[in-house]
Amino acid sequence: MKLFDLRGGVHPEGRKDLSAECPIRSVPLPKTLYVPLQQHIGAPAAPVVQVGDHVLKGQLLAHAQGAVSAPVHAPTSGVITALGDYAAPHPSGLPVPTFTLESDGEDKWISTETLDDPFALSPEDIAARVSAAGIVGLGGATFPSALKLNLSRGVRTLIMNGGECEPYLTCDDRIMRERAVQIVEGIRLIAYTVGTQEVLVGIEDNKPAAIAAMQAAARGSSVQVIAMPSMYPMGSEKQIVQVLTGKEIPAGGRPADIGVLVHNVATAYAVQQAIRYGRPLVSRIVTLSGGALKTPCNVEALIGTPVEELIAVAGGYAQPAARMVLGGPMMGQQFANTGVPVVKGTSGVLALTASEIGQAEPSPCIRCSTCVRACPVGLLPLEMAAHIRASDLTGAVNLGLKDCIACGSCSYVCPAHIPLVHFFNYAKGDLAAQERAKLKLEATKKLAEARTERIARIERERAEAMAKRKAAREAKERAAKEAAAQKAQDQAASEAA
């Protein structure tokens, strides 16, 4: 198949060999698990169990609320001992509402239903089951998957993202090697649900074993497995759509705007498990890697497992880590507290050494425009950063700040070590705050206007009522007078008679 050209991109050192040959391992059942209510884009889930309840593996703990949300399930059987604040797997480490689940050691599933022919279900039924299973995009974006299925009915092309362009990460590589049959079934279920004929699985050519396994599993189906050149950020949604279809997602739009739906391969596995076996999403594959770990590997971890227990599985530290990262090194987030739990979006836990990070003090920009050449979107990172440094957000937006995908290619190649993406995310945050403030102001204005109008209406109504009452009174008086006059007339008449 013909592949299309991408602009920009970088070739960071892959370092995937650290963990790529390590089959997915299981993790000893943790004693305590921490399950946050919000592990997805959108509104947090609303609790349906109470502290002290005994729950089974896969039991619903909190249901989705609002249009964009996803439910959360118990990752193992045990007792809910608390529902309160616990450190989030986020750079801030701030506490977020979290279930604490003491495992009973039995890991007992709820009763689940296994289907012999999942394709006998209606597409609507499949989407509903995916939604109920709490499946979110496992590539890292954690957008509720069922919502994407519902919004993408009738797209022409389904793209399955097996790019895994982030260095170090091998979780998708391993799941494709070891569970290709289930993934392909999941892909076919997704294709059936949205009613698409063309299914493309894009995998970077640095994963030949995964390509071979997926090709073997896809044989005889309409699923095409395609080797893509290894380049960062090939696994970014915009880029994988462009390289496989030659089309670009319109600015501010979604893939469905050009008839495309993109899902991650690990998400397809979760869909297959949910539809065929009725199992909600309670675990995921996590890559444990980095030069500071003794034995980097891949594990299947229950959601809620504290990161430090995974580090123990990886043999602990070979040397003190200069930086701990959740996700890949290009877009992942630094964290400090290893007590934080694995959540649905945790693709990797990295313990990096200073030499792996290669960070240096920033020096002045020499306008070398290496960042311009590296940007996969076609932006001018050096100019945007200069505007943001001067607090000129409008200037940065005019240069395309909102089109930035924060892939980190510019910061990676910058010889001056300028934290460009940090500038951009800071500006995006500032921009969002400004927009929120504007919305708030507009809402306040609307409320004030409504209040004025309401008061005026009440006044008017009161005046009208008063007028009505007055009119009624007058009418009554008049009637009484008339009656009196009539009476007097009648009397006079009768007297006259």
Add this chain to the structure above:
Amino acid sequence: MNPIAHSPHAHAPISIGKVMGTVLLALVPATLFGFWLYGWPAVNLWAVSLIAAIVGEAFVLRLQSRAVKPALMDGSGILTAWLLALSLPPYAPWWIAVLGSLFAVIIGKQIFGGLGQNVFNPAMAARVMLLISFPLEMTTWVAPLQSPGLLDSLRITFMSQPIDGMASASLLGHVKTEFTRGIGLDQALVGHYVPLDMLWGSRVGSLGETTAVLLLLGGLFLIAKRIFTWHAPVAMLIGVAVPALVFNMIDGNHYAGPMVHLLSGGLMLAAFFIVTDPVTSPNTALGQFIFGLGCGLLTWIIRTWGGYPEGVAFAVLLMNAATPIIDQYVKPRIYGRDRKGAALPANKEA
């Protein structure tokens, strides 16, 4: 503990110091050739330029209460002084080098705010200042391979010993002078234009500008190392060669051909080491091409019709001034948008 760092948590093994070091490395062959060609006076001049730049930059950094070491260690001041030295007449007196270097790093760079802030290429700004202020010293050329001794060379550089006996004329200067005497190219070039010598660099000219081959190799090395792309250098060579070819075909006796232009003056040095200066050139490939083309065209125009025999430095400064305008109008197309910046239309059926 260090504050939370933002992604990416990986970085290419590169730094400003490494970039500058690589460019300096690419200049070494042409510089050594210049030393061999012009002997000890060239070495003196080069050394004086570098020392003056380092001392001058350290001094102004102190005045600004800025850290001296990191700014000096990035190598940009040394590179500027090195390029300036290569563009000087090899037997120029020491104070030309000192004045030029100080002008380049202080007026040319630090006054604008230091590295990355200057509008004009510092080496070319200094060269133009010297050429306008000291036309005699800046146009006194010598024939190559005279190899004065060490003592003689010290006298030449530091005591302004007259070098009448060794003086010669550069090709472009000679042609210009001959034109004023009404002598056409067919006679003017005889004995002065030996293509093979011009290619290797055994000719009259600035310290490090004469060897087209070694400068070209240095430039190709830097393109291979991805320090810069081919756009600006190739465009500059095209900008000179194309009009030269056209006008040479129209009137061969009055307009020198493309090879004469390409191999003379400071063109090769400028094409690979001056117009590729990232600070003062546009930041997109197309912008760099336009910039290079403009530098080339202006060089040819000044050489052909201007008052000075060589126009590279003037051309570069003029195009430096145009860089912000080029950057304003030449921008890459953003993903998902058309050239004007409007979002691409949605098309579900496509």
